[in-house]
Amino acid sequence: DTDPEALRRRAEAALRGARERTRTLTSCVDEHDLTAQHSPLMSPLVWDLAHIGNQEEQWLLRAVAGQEALRPEIDSVYDAFEHPRAERPSLPLLPPAEARGYVADVRGRVLDVLERIPLRGGPLLDAAFAFGMIAQHEQQHDETMLITHQLRRGPAALTAPPPPDAADGASLPSEVLVPGGPFTMGTSTEPWALDNERPAHRRVVPAFFIDTAPVTAGAFARFIEDGGYQRRSWWTGPGWRHVREHRLSAPLFWRREGGQWLRRRFGVTEPVRPEEPVVHVSWYEADAYARWAGRRLPSEAEWEKAARHDPAADRSRRYPWGDADPTPDHANLGQRHLRPAAAGSYPRGASPLGVRQLIGDVWEWTASDFLPYPGFRAFPYREYSEVFFGDTYKVLRGGSFAVDAVACRGTFRNWDLPVRRQIFSGFRTARDAGPGEA
Ligand code: AVJ
Ligand code: FE
Numbered sequence: 001d002t003d004p005e006a007l008r009r010r011a012e013a014a015l016r017g018a019r020e021r022t023r024t025l026t027s028c029v030d031e032h033d034l035t036a037q038h039s040p041l042m043s044p045l046v047w048d049l050a051h052i053g054n055q056e057e058q059w060l061l062r063a064v065a066g067q068e069a070l071r072p073e074i075d076s077v078y079d080a081f082e083h084p085r086a087e088r089p090s091l092p093l094l095p096p097a098e099a100r101g102y103v104a105d106v107r108g109r110v111l112d113v114l115e116r117i118p119l120r121g122g123p124l125l126d127a128a129f130a131f132g133m134i135a136q137h138e139q140q141h142d143e144t145m146l147i148t149h150q151l152r153r154g155p156a157a158l159t160a161p162p163p164p165d166a167a168d169g170a171s172l173p174s175e176v177l178v179p180g181g182p183f184t185m186g187t188s189t190e191p192w193a194l195d196n197e198r199p200a201h202r203r204v205v206p207a208f209f210i211d212t213a214p215v216t217a218g219a220f221a222r223f224i225e226d227g228g229y230q231r232r233s234w235w236t237g238p239g240w241r242h243v244r245e246h247r248l249s250a251p252l253f254w255r256r257e258g259g260q261w262l263r264r265r266f267g268v269t270e271p272v273r274p275e276e277p278v279v280h281v282s283w284y285e286a287d288a289y290a291r292w293a294g295r296r297l298p299s300e301a302e303w304e305k306a307a308r309h310d311p312a313a314d315r316s317r318r319y320p321w322g323d324a325d326p327t328p329d330h331a332n333l334g335q336r337h338l339r340p341a342a343a344g345s346y347p348r349g350a351s352p353l354g355v356r357q358l359i360g361d362v363w364e365w366t367a368s369d370f371l372p373y374p375g376f377r378a379f380p381y382r383e384y385s386e387v388f389f390g391d392t393y394k395v396l397r398g399g400s401f402a403v404d405a406v407a408c409r410g411t412f413r414n415w416d417l418p419v420r421r422q423i424f425s426g427f428r429t430a431r432d433a434g435p436g437e438a
Pocket of ligand 2: 051055080137141
């Protein structure tokens with residue numbers, strides 16, 4: 001849809017939706033919790049808050065509307081590349097009330113710009129791209145802030161209703177065959193797709209099997225109980241060194257007590273639910289589990305083919321279920337529920353071949369390094385994707401319960417270090433199809 005009024009309304013709704021989430025995440029704790037560093041892996045919440053406003057100011061008020069800087073002296077404080085997360089608490093941060101005032105001031109001016117500016121005439125304006133990019137940026141930081149909440153000690157500050165449980169999840173086949181052949185990966189048409197998702201290109205993917213649903217906490221507990229963390233042969237060299245050095249023996253936030261697994265989740269300790277997708281595992285742990293199971297992680301291309309390719313039409317969809325935007329019936333997104341739904345849930349979100357929960361619930365580690373697609377062009381800034389390409393980061397796909405729909409689609413690519421597990425990361429496994437199976 002290129003009707004400018006519809007585009008304006010869509011951009012405005014995306015910005016307002018993000019701000020509502022930001023407000024919830026930054027108003028449910030006191031001043032001390034907003035300015036404290038809850039983990040050296042994370043920024044103080046009040047840094048994320050003003051960084052959201054500063055990016056919005058830089059892109060929508062300065063780059064798009066050509067306005068003067070409101071507070072040029074704070075740019076460097078909120079530049080993620082100038083200051084690693086661990087040192088952000090010692091920066092001269094805007095105190096909570098000032099940060100709130102700043103982001104509200106920026107937003108008021110942005111909504112004025114959005115009403116007046118022609119949405120054409122360049123790649124930032126066409127399809128309201130810069131507004132969509134900034135709404136996605138805010139939602140990405142809303143996920144980051146939810147991770148900070150998960151790491152925070154103390155009583156619960158956030159609550160949400162549980163997700164709907166699987167009606168027929170238990171009777172599903174464990175894996176699905178994806179036939180071999182080419183498919184279209186990435187996109188050149190999705191209006192708010194970020195640079196690393198572009199351009200669309202053909203990829204040949206031989207036949208493979210992929211798990212119908214993400215690996216569950218119960219299955220992961222069997223890996224642990226079978227000595228998974230003790231046996232060298234399930235691990236890569238760096239993975240083994242990492243688990244030994246850090247004495248890892250279970251997913252982050254799990255502990256064993258009285259013969260059962262407990263987990264801490266948003267300030268509450270509860271039994272691990274075996275039917276739930278495992279979450280808070282590193283790439284190393286996902287990879288070791290897959291080897292233990294006699295399987296492997298899917299490549300990024302395999303994941304996207306399973307999620308998007310419609311074999312009957314030989315066409316790639318925006319989402320597993322089709323081209324329609326996600327609704328609460330399709331996927332567990334947007335922090336509506338603060339945990340993944342049981343494996344096998346969301347039948348209406350299934351792919352054409354019957355693969356479930358590819359979108360939402362947990363980010364899924366893939367076997368692949370974060371690399372550019374053929375024809376990649378950095379846009380609008382090299383620091384979004386390009387500086388991360390190489391063999392340092394692994395790709396995650398599909399989004400989690402903590403991601404909003406605006407920042408999640410079949411082509412969306414996330415990446416992180418293989419040691420990271422404070423993120424809402426899980427996985428599913430795959431295997432090659434044998435000659436008689438394909
Ligand atoms: C795409 C999630 C890896 O949080 O580091 C936020 C998103 N980029 N601000 C991150 C991002 C700039 C990014 N990830
Ligand atoms: Fe950012």
